[in-house]
Amino acid sequence: MLLQPSFNKRRRRRHRGGRGAEPLHLGDLHRGEQGILDHIDLPPEAARRLMELGFVPGTLVTAAGCAPGGDPRVFRVDGTEVAVRRETAVHLKLRHPAAPVP
Amino acid sequence: MSACGSCHLSGLRSPDAKGLLQNRTRTVAIVGPPNSGKSTLFNRLTGLRQKVANFPGVTVEHRVGRAKVAEDSEVCLVDLPGVYSLSPRSEDERVTRDVLAGQMDGISRPDAVLLILDSTNLSRHLTLAAPVLSLGLPTLVILNMADELRRREGVVDTAALAHQLGAPVTLVSSIEGEGMQAVYEFLSGAISVPAPVDLPAVYDLPGCRKWAGQVGRRASYRPPAPPVWTHRLDAVFLHPLAGPLILAAVVLVVFQGMFTGAKPLMDGIQWAVAGSGSWLARTMPESAIRSLLIEGVWDGVGSVIVFLPQILLLFLLLGVLEDSGYLARAAVIADRTMARVGLQGKSFIPLLSAYACAVPAVLATRAIENKRDRIATILIAPFMTCSARLPVYTLIIAAFLPDHPLLGAFVGTRAAALVGLYLLGFLAAFFTAKLLKSSVLKSEPTPFLLEMPPYRWPTVRSIGLRLLDRAKIFLWRAGTVILLVAVVLWGLAHLPLVNGQAPPIEESLIGTLGRTLEPVIRPLGFNWKIGVGLISSLAAREVIVSTLGTIYGMEGEAGSQALAAALRADLSLGGAVALLVFFAFAMQCFATIAVVRRETGGWKWPAVQFAYMGSLAYAGAFMANLIVRWLA
Numbered sequence: 083m084l085l086q087p088s089f090n091k092r093r094r095r096r097h098r099g100g101r102g103a104e105p106l107h108l109g110d111l112h113r114g115e116q117g118i119l120d121h122i123d124l125p126p127e128a129a130r131r132l133m134e135l136g137f138v139p140g141t142l143v144t145a146a147g148c149a150p151g152g153d154p155r156v157f158r159v160d161g162t163e164v165a166v167r168r169e170t171a172v173h174l175k176l177r178h179p180a181a182p183v184p
Numbered sequence: 185m186s187a188c189g190s191c192h193l194s195g196l197r198s199p200d201a202k203g204l205l206q207n208r209t210r211t212v213a214i215v216g217p218p219n220s221g222k223s224t225l226f227n228r229l230t231g232l233r234q235k236v237a238n239f240p241g242v243t244v245e246h247r248v249g250r251a252k253v254a255e256d257s258e259v260c261l262v263d264l265p266g267v268y269s270l271s272p273r274s275e276d277e278r279v280t281r282d283v284l285a286g287q288m289d290g291i292s293r294p295d296a297v298l299l300i301l302d303s304t305n306l307s308r309h310l311t312l313a314a315p316v317l318s319l320g321l322p323t324l325v326i327l328n329m330a331d332e333l334r335r336r337e338g339v340v341d342t343a344a345l346a347h348q349l350g351a352p353v354t355l356v357s358s359i360e361g362e363g364m365q366a367v368y369e370f371l372s373g374a375i376s377v378p379a380p381v382d383l384p385a386v387y388d389l390p391g392c393r394k395w396a397g398q399v400g401r402r403a404s405y406r407p408p409a410p411p412v413w414t415h416r417l418d419a420v421f422l423h424p425l426a427g428p429l430i431l432a433a434v435v436l437v438v439f440q441g442m443f444t445g446a447k448p449l450m451d452g453i454q455w456a457v458a459g460s461g462s463w464l465a466r467t468m469p470e471s472a473i474r475s476l477l478i479e480g481v482w483d484g485v486g487s488v489i490v491f492l493p494q495i496l497l498l499f500l501l502l503g504v505l506e507d508s509g510y511l512a513r514a515a516v517i518a519d520r521t522m523a524r525v526g527l528q529g530k531s532f533i534p535l536l537s538a539y540a541c542a543v544p545a546v547l548a549t550r551a552i553e554n555k556r557d558r559i560a561t562i563l564i565a566p567f568m569t570c571s572a573r574l575p576v577y578t579l580i581i582a583a584f585l586p587d588h589p590l591l592g593a594f595v596g597t598r599a600a601a602l603v604g605l606y607l608l609g610f611l612a613a614f615f616t617a618k619l620l621k622s623s624v625l626k627s628e629p630t631p632f633l634l635e636m637p638p639y640r641w642p643t644v645r646s647i648g649l650r651l652l653d654r655a656k657i658f659l660w661r662a663g664t665v666i667l668l669v670a671v672v673l674w675g676l677a678h679l680p681l682v683n684g685q686a687p688p689i690e691e692s693l694i695g696t697l698g699r700t701l702e703p704v705i706r707p708l709g710f711n712w713k714i715g716v717g718l719i720s721s722l723a724a725r726e727v728i729v730s731t732l733g734t735i736y737g738m739e740g741e742a743g744s745q746a747l748a749a750a751l752r753a754d755l756s757l758g759g760a761v762a763l764l765v766f767f768a769f770a771m772q773c774f775a776t777i778a779v780v781r782r783e784t785g786g787w788k789w790p791a792v793q794f795a796y797m798g799s800l801a802y803a804g805a806f807m808a809n810l811i812v813r814w815l816a
Contacts, residue, residue: 127273128631133389134268135633136308140390146415149516150424154529156516156636161305161407163636165516167523170631 104178108171111145119143120177136160137174211260211292213283215316216300217309218266219637221328225300225358226263227649253372270315274553284319296322303327304338304408310396313349315386323351324370331357338408345403350381359643414638421513431517438501442494442540449493457486476674483730484670488662491541494571498540499654507642512634519632525614526621528632531561538568542776546783556625560617562780563793566771567613569606572725576767577605579729583748584760608768669723669774689735694719709759709809721772758812762805770801
């Protein structure tokens, strides 16, 4: 694997043991679903860039629309909307339980 | 006046320069995240008294301008690139940080900072306030888009925020000009050093974000309601079916507008150039100077100036799409297609622009952050069939291909041939991109991320200023580089003198060059005359038409049919097809080479590009000639 996990390894392990149907990362969220970002499983550079756009761990993320064909997806985060490819979205891990937050 | 090193705006010194001389002109930097309305504010403060500039050694473009802040005082404003933080990660951020720290050559440390933030997204934008305020420079925090905040019922207590930040805060709408008084007051001297407040560690992004949230809460910031119209429009523009159809329609309108919309103006310029040229020819006595002026300057520079309306129209249409927010959606839709060749959605717009002209296309690649993606896009852009190739294609196709209806009455053989040539260029770009992205320009997996701004109405002011900029840059280039090349080519065609007269073209320097070149280009089915045309078209592709006109002794308006006939008599079918293929691939454009050098910061990439496209053109033309001969 090219991308070494570098962010918050401890929590990541806990997640691996997660239960099946729950959304584990942003790519799992269906349109309109929400989740709280737990950590970013990408090298520091890429993680920093995502954080600058609002993907700070602990933030509520909502799946909005997507491009025709389903990729990239648009996420609503911290008052803005950001388009993210699926290949990146799978590295943005969610805190569980990822139940809708009021 | 050394305080404002990069602020020399020629001709902009006001007549009452007393004020300028009495107190040192202060430099004020404008900093803010992308989409915060930085440029709108800058435009409002400076109006036409601005120019685009480059820092030495970097390719990041910035603007400098002068703002009149009181009866007799001015400040020099520097509009820095949009950044989310001051970490030296991208070139934009490094430049911004270096300028603010006073470490950038050619510009002194700013005396003050205008930090501009989007009030509709304040908590996130305030994150940038931590690193900027910690610089200790006098700072005015400008919360922009007050009108939008009010309309969507958001609230912020500016006095409380000022107390939290230790710096003055003002709410403005730079589009409508609301609240600008406070900005002028700050600029005209009410500048104070920020009061020390507890700031988070600058490089701790989550920490800064947390701090920004707290500060916002203490200033009773209530974020505005979500932009309902943006969500409604996105439901249409990103619709699985309607989205791509609308994008295709937009592309078609841009294309059609570029070609048919610009036509009357281009015809007008052509008419004016030809008219003034023949007036000069009539009024001036027969001399070398007259010949230089008309055949060198008028024909050479004129043939390039003709493209000005088209380039401006392209920038107008792109400006409307960009300012309205649609371009971000277009990039998202195009991303999957671009991903197939290893590029990303942001490359789509430059490549689309390249169909008009590669020069604005190369400039438009600035939006691509990934440096390797950007270079790959620059390298493939000139393969797109630009409008300078059209006169050449039209001439050769008209000379060699009889027009028969092919598909109904509307699509004839000639139109089909033209479409084929467009396709050829596109395929070359496609495979080159694949090749580059799987070899030398293979990049680290930088994620494709694109912030989608809310839809907004574009303003005449900001688009108009941008058009003016582009026109100035284009005319400057036409007046310098292209003029020089035109004059040199004229010299080559008129020397050495025979009995004090210009020689027949085959005995001139350029003719000799063409003959020397002949053995090399013979395998392509070209003769020395085509060789001369190729040399002269190094400056700009369409110049070959006028050069061939000169060589075959056909000049003026009635010449084009006669020229086609002369070409038909002198060139084989294989040679003609080879010539078309050669023009589809070769990088015969001085202006593009110059802009690629500027944007990539050196001669390496333009040299690679010229050599690669040249070899491809040679090989392609060779094959085309071979195949046509074999078929015939």
